[in-house]
Amino acid sequence: MTEVATQQGRSTTEQVLENGQQKFVHLRIQRQDGPDAQAYMQEFAVPYTPGMNVISCLMEIRTNPVDKNGRPVTPVVWEMNCLEEVCGICTMVINGKPRQACTSLVDKLEQPIDIKPMRTFPVIRDLMVDRGRMFDALKRVKAWIPIDGTYNLGPGPRMPEKDRQWAYELSRCFTCGACVEACPNVNDRTSFIGPFALSQARLFNEHPTGMMNRADRLDALMGEGGIHECGNAQNCVEVCPKGIPLTTSIAAMNRQVTYHAMGAWLKK
Amino acid sequence: MVQADSHSQFLLRRLHTLAGVVPVGLFLLEHLFTNSMATNGAAAFNSAAATIESIPFLHFIEFFFIFVPLIYHGVYGLYVAFTSGYNSGQFPWWRNVMFILQRLTGIITFVFIIFHLWTTRFSGKAPTFEMVHQLVSNPAYFWFMLIGTVAATFHFSNGIWSFCVHWGITVGQRAQRVMSYVTMILFIVLAGVGVDALIAFTHTAS
Amino acid sequence: MSESARGEGGRVWTYKDGKPWYFLEEMYPEYGNLVPRDVATRAIFHVCVDLGLGVDGKNQVYLDVSHIPTEELNVKLGAILEIYEKFVGDDPRKIPMRIFPAMHYSMGGLWVDIDQQTNIPGLFAAGEVEYQYHGANRLGANSLLSCIYGGMVAGPNAVKYIRGLRRSVDSLPDSLYDQHRRKEDENFERILKMDGSENPYEIHRELGQWMTDNVTVVRYNDRIQKTEEKIVELMERYQRIGVSDKSRIENQTAQFTRHLWNMLQMARAITRGAYLRNESRGTHFKPDFPERDDEHFLKTTKATWTPDGPKIEYEDVDVSLIPPRTRNYAVAKEATEQ
Ligand SMILES: Cc1cc2nc3c(=O)[nH]c(=O)nc-3n(C[C@H](O)[C@H](O)[C@H](O)COP(=O)(O)OP(=O)(O)OC[C@H]3O[C@@H](n4cnc5c(N)ncnc54)[C@H](O)[C@@H]3O)c2cc1C
Ligand code: HEM
Numbered sequence: 103m104t105e106v107a108t109q110q111g112r113s114t115t116e117q118v119l120e121n122g123q124q125k126f127v128h129l130r131i132q133r134q135d136g137p138d139a140q141a142y143m144q145e146f147a148v149p150y151t152p153g154m155n156v157i158s159c160l161m162e163i164r165t166n167p168v169d170k171n172g173r174p175v176t177p178v179v180w181e182m183n184c185l186e187e188v189c190g191i192c193t194m195v196i197n198g199k200p201r202q203a204c205t206s207l208v209d210k211l212e213q214p215i216d217i218k219p220m221r222t223f224p225v226i227r228d229l230m231v232d233r234g235r236m237f238d239a240l241k242r243v244k245a246w247i248p249i250d251g252t253y254n255l256g257p258g259p260r261m262p263e264k265d266r267q268w269a270y271e272l273s274r275c276f277t278c279g280a281c282v283e284a285c286p287n288v289n290d291r292t293s294f295i296g297p298f299a300l301s302q303a304r305l306f307n308e309h310p311t312g313m314m315n316r317a318d319r320l321d322a323l324m325g326e327g328g329i330h331e332c333g334n335a336q337n338c339v340e341v342c343p344k345g346i347p348l349t350t351s352i353a354a355m356n357r358q359v360t361y362h363a364m365g366a367w368l369k370k
Numbered sequence: 371m372v373q374a375d376s377h378s379q380f381l382l383r384r385l386h387t388l389a390g391v392v393p394v395g396l397f398l399l400e401h402l403f404t405n406s407m408a409t410n411g412a413a414a415f416n417s418a419a420a421t422i423e424s425i426p427f428l429h430f431i432e433f434f435f436i437f438v439p440l441i442y443h444g445v446y447g448l449y450v451a452f453t454s455g456y457n458s459g460q461f462p463w464w465r466n467v468m469f470i471l472q473r474l475t476g477i478i479t480f481v482f483i484i485f486h487l488w489t490t491r492f493s494g495k496a497p498t499f500e501m502v503h504q505l506v507s508n509p510a511y512f513w514f515m516l517i518g519t520v521a522a523t524f525h526f527s528n529g530i531w532s533f534c535v536h537w538g539i540t541v542g543q544r545a546q547r548v549m550s551y552v553t554m555i556l557f558i559v560l561a562g563v564g565v566d567a568l569i570a571f572t573h574t575a576s
Numbered sequence: 577m578s579e580s581a582r583g584e585g586g587r588v589w590t591y592k593d594g595k596p597w598y599f600l601e602e603m604y605p606e607y608g609n610l611v612p613r614d615v616a617t618r619a620i621f622h623v624c625v626d627l628g629l630g631v632d633g634k635n636q637v638y639l640d641v642s643h644i645p646t647e648e649l650n651v652k653l654g655a656i657l658e659i660y661e662k663f664v665g666d667d668p669r670k671i672p673m674r675i676f677p678a679m680h681y682s683m684g685g686l687w688v689d690i691d692q693q694t695n696i697p698g699l700f701a702a703g704e705v706e707y708q709y710h711g712a713n714r715l716g717a718n719s720l721l722s723c724i725y726g727g728m729v730a731g732p733n734a735v736k737y738i739r740g741l742r743r744s745v746d747s748l749p750d751s752l753y754d755q756h757r758r759k760e761d762e763n764f765e766r767i768l769k770m771d772g773s774e775n776p777y778e779i780h781r782e783l784g785q786w787m788t789d790n791v792t793v794v795r796y797n798d799r800i801q802k803t804e805e806k807i808v809e810l811m812e813r814y815q816r817i818g819v820s821d822k823s824r825i826e827n828q829t830a831q832f833t834r835h836l837w838n839m840l841q842m843a844r845a846i847t848r849g850a851y852l853r854n855e856s857r858g859t860h861f862k863p864d865f866p867e868r869d870d871e872h873f874l875k876t877t878k879a880t881w882t883p884d885g886p887k888i889e890y891e892d893v894d895v896s897l898i899p900p901r902t903r904n905y906a907v908a909k910e911a912t913e914q
């Protein structure tokens with residue numbers, strides 16, 4: 103058992119009346135029946151309960167799948183897992199901004215709440231998208247520390263506490279895709295891997311063991327869709343739910359690739 | 371997966387940002403400075419222009435150190451502007467607006483430079499105060515020059531900010547913010563110098 | 577809110593007679609706020625439910641870290657405090673957090689042998705799915721440890737198992753696979769065609785509510801029995817589900833309906849196991865049987881599926897290396913070790 107904030111543990115049957123009337127939450131949701139289907143909008147009104155977030159609204163819809171006018175519809179498809187903004191799967195565009203549905207509290211949103219899938223990623227169905235390209239990007243920049251082997255490598259080198267603190271901030275990226283969605287340079291005319299991947303390369307380049315693959319990561323950042331595709335619009339840092347200093351990471355990696363490129367050229 | 375060691379895109383892009391500052395940007399500064407001589411009267415401008423005319427290998431320098439980098443930066447810049455997305459409607463934040471203005475002013479500058487060169491450098495006339503005066507006496511041309519000058523100086527100044535990030539010079543958020551202020555002041559100064567010179571050209575040489 | 581907040585010095589309290597009452601510190605002077613989670617959970621339950629002393633009369637108590645310097649909090653607990661702030665709107669660095677215990681781990685799971693192999697030969701299990709390491713209780717931070725250990729045992733044993741096989745997958749007739757595939761396909765088609773009046777999510781909601789109310793922290797036999805009856809009722813209602821989504825693309829309703837049946841089965845096994853265990857042990861707490869009964873129940877509950885509901889058996893726990901002793905968090909560890 104762990105302790106949760108009580109808001110989440112509230113009773114589901116509690117109802118809120120306004121002038122003796124049930125209060126409703128109004129939502130406009132973009133639906134899409136399949137990867138190649140046409141998108142269309144649908145409106146919903148779900149009974150309001152205090153502390154509600156967008157996910158609890160969607161859950162309300164699937165328990166009683168009818169639209170605003172009471173006509174039966176198929177339940178909205180979306181993904182969720184942790185419900186506490188650590189897994190990143192529930193990212194969608196809510197009132198125009200990419201964010202996590204689980205931490206989008208209804209009380210803080212203007213209604214009707216406008217909900218769309220992220221446009222940067224292929225839509226699978228309704229609000230469910232395929233973020234596969236993000237994981238491919240992480241593979242490309244080797245966003246890990248290779249320590250697997252057949253024998254014990256012993257304790258790794260230590261990291262100064264001061265560096266650990268800022269590196270920890272970068273490590274909080276949960277591949278949610280908000281920065282990729284907001285970036286004007288991620289579109290079908292470019293192959294930009296996205297801000298988060300540059301920041302992850304910085305994180306693992308800083309790690310004392312990860313440093314051993316530093317050159318590989320920098321080479322990847324100089325490759326197709328790499329760091330040069332960034333045009334400094336800096337939307338990423340504004341939308342990142344974890345407040346990751348993405349623009350600092352990008353500039354720091356720009357510095358690293360500059361030295362790396364010049365060093366490599368001078369050594370030839 | 372694409373070969374990780376194909377760095378050509380990266381190099382072309384780095385060359386683009388470098389070209390924007392080193393030959394092209396420096397030329398812009400020099401050009402603004404020469405033109406501002408007009409504020410001291412026709413004679414001062416004509417003598418500054420003559421000094422430039424007297425530089426040895428002028429055509430060679432002009433071609434390799436100004437035209438080639440400018441064309442490269444301009445044409446590649448058009449391509450970059452085309453591949454960028456524009457979403458300030460959805461994300462109306464300061465840097466995003468600047469990102470769009472950088473591209474927009476680049477395109478304006480591109481058109482401006484072609485027309486400007488065609489009516490001056492390639493018009494077959496000698497680069498004298500009188501020639502410029504004739505041109506800017508036409509109000510339409512004057513306003514065109516004004517917009518072009520403001521656009522070019524904005525593009526250059528904001529470009530310096532972007533350059534500092536692209537080369538990892540300003541890394542931290544504070545450094546980038548301070549640089550924003552510095553480059554905006556630079557823009558106001560340069561635009562002022564350029565517009566001042568334009569106005570000076572409207573006065574008759576006396 | 578994560579337990580680590582208590583680990584870093586968070587204090588749990590509520591108001592009693594108008595004054596803050598640090599009940600964990602008072603009840604368990606030796607361990608205070610660091611008592612294991614089952615003990616803390618029960619204490620909070622007792623304070624809220626039995627004594628009616630929850631904050632604002634609701635089922636909640638304070639978890640207070642506001643006495644810890646902000647810089648230290650940001651370094652050690654920054655991420656979790658930020659999430660709390662996002663959900664609740666109060667800054668936990670200044671205002672005590674309001675909390676209540678919630679489920680976040682399944683103790684018990686698939687039966688495995690010492691090689692991490694289930695009773696289906698060749699099927700190995702490691703991690704939270706299997707039962708081995710956290711019988712009646714799981715201590716903080718031990719889950720990942722058991723995942724890593726279990727994985728290290730399961731991996732090599734799986735390889736050993738494959739090497740010892742005389743026939744491999746490819747040498748089995750295709751019809752064997754086809755037959756099973758067809759069975760699953762038919763099951764799915766059947767679900768797609770369900771057109772009754774029940775909603776699977778509603779059944780799930782009721783199941784969750786009943787289980788949470790009656791088969792979690794405090795357990796009474798009469799309520800457990802009613803819960804099993806309820807589960808059987810839900811199983812009947814399950815047959816009358818209407819699947820409103822007929823699509824074959826990412827049909828979550830159909831998938832959920834499919835899983836729901838397993839959840840009902842699982843809930844029934846947990847409920848029956850809880851009913852039969854008349855003692856209190858770790859997180860399993862029956863006020864009517866408050867003592868641990870090693871004589872009858874120092875055993876693992878094993879449930880086997882049968883068409884008429886789960887069949888319960890018991891298996892002895894191996895205590896040959898460490899003899900069990902009384903758990904008493906009011907005194908130091910040494911005092912319980914005679
Ligand atoms: C909020 C929270 C905090 C915790 N904190 C701690 C802590 O501090 N310390 C600690 O030790 N433990 C902690 N735990 C417990 C620990 O994290 C989990 O027990 C552990 O991660 C379980 O790992 P696992 O690999 O066994 O299972 P999981 O991580 O649950 O992995 C199961 C995988 O199986 C996949 N899967 C499920 N069904 C199917 C299917 N039909 N087909 C294919 N794949 C499927 C799932 O997608 C998932 O990837 C915490 C748990 C929670 C919820
Ligand atoms: C007066 C001539 C010009 C000067 C002095 C100039 C200068 C600069 C500078 C200094 C930069 C910043 C480089 C960087 O981002 O690191 C820049 C960027 C840019 N320039 Fe120009 N430029 C000129 C003309 C043009 C033209 C004609 C275009 C064509 C549209 C153009 C398009 C761009 C674009 C798109 C960028 C942004 C590049 C990026 O952010 O990736 N520029 N320019």
Ligand code: SF4
Pocket residue numbers: 274275276277278279280281282297298301341342343344345346348
């Ligand atoms: S950097 Fe931030 S916005 Fe981008 S994926 Fe990671 S957490 Fe999401």
Ligand code: FES
Pocket residue numbers: 181182183184185186187188189190191192193202203204205
């Ligand atoms: S469900 Fe995990 S971030 Fe929202």
